[in-house]
Amino acid sequence: MKASAPLWKKKFQRWFITNILTVLIRITGYTVRVRHINKGVLKDTIKEYGSVIVATWHKNIFFSIWLLRNHDLTALISSSEDGEAIYDVFAKFGYKAVRGSTTRGGIPA
Template structure:
C-alpha cells in the first residue's frame, strides 16, 4: 500500500505531453551511457534496504527517471502545471509523485513524504526547488531527515549532450546519444533541530562538490572518446 495522491482532472495537453515525455525518457535511457560513482557508504546504505533521502539540484532532475526506475522511490514534485507533467511520468517508472513544496505549504508536503516513507518508499528531493534560489538548500529536506532519522545522500548529475533552458535554475534538458555521470557524496545525518544549520552548510557544499566532480569527469570522458 502507498499513500494515495489526489487524482488530477483529465487534461488532454498534460496527457499528450507527459506520454511523449515518458517515451523520450525511455529513449534517452536506451541511448545514454551512464557512469556511476558511488561512495562505499552509499552502496552499503542501498544494500541495507533502509531509508534514504536522495538529493540533487533542481536543474539536474530530468535525467533521474530512467536510471532510478523500479526502485520504489517517492519524489517531491511541485504543484505547478509544469510539475504535473513530471508527476504523470513518474508512475511509468515505478515511482510515486508526492505533490507539494518544502517551502510553500511545506508542512503538508513533509507529512506526505513521511507517509510515503512509512509505506516503504525511499525519497528524492531537489532541495533548491521549486523556485530557488538556485543552488541554495531550503530547510525542508533537513527537517525531514531529522524527523525520519534517515541520511541524505547527495549527488551530482552531468550530461555530455544537453540543452540549457532559460529558466531560473538553468534547467539541463538531456539530449540523446551522450554520456551521463552520477557522482554520490558523503551521507549527511541530522541529529536534532539544533544540528540543521550545520547540516545545511554541509549538504550545500557536498551537492556543489558532487556536481563539479561529475562535470569534470563527464567532460574528460567526452574528450577522451572524441580523440583520434
C-alpha cells in the same frame, strides 16, 4: 484578457507532454552510456539505513528518473500546475510522489 484554455485542451496538453517526456526519457536511457562512480555507496547506505534522501538539480530530474528506476523511490513534486506533468511522468515509471511546495501544501507533504 484571454480566457483560459478549455478543460479538454488542458487535459490533452498534459497527456501529450507526459507521453513525450516519457518516450524521451526511455530513448535517452537506452542509448546513453553511464559510468557509475561509487555505486556501492548507495547500495550500502540503503542496506544499512533502509532508505536515503537523494537530491538533484532540476536540470537532472529526467535522467535521474531513468537512473533510479529500479529503486523504491518517492519524489517530492510541486503542487503547481506544472508539477502535474512531472507527477504523471514519475507515475509512468512506477514512482510514488508527495505533492507540496513552499507556498502550497509544503507542511502537510
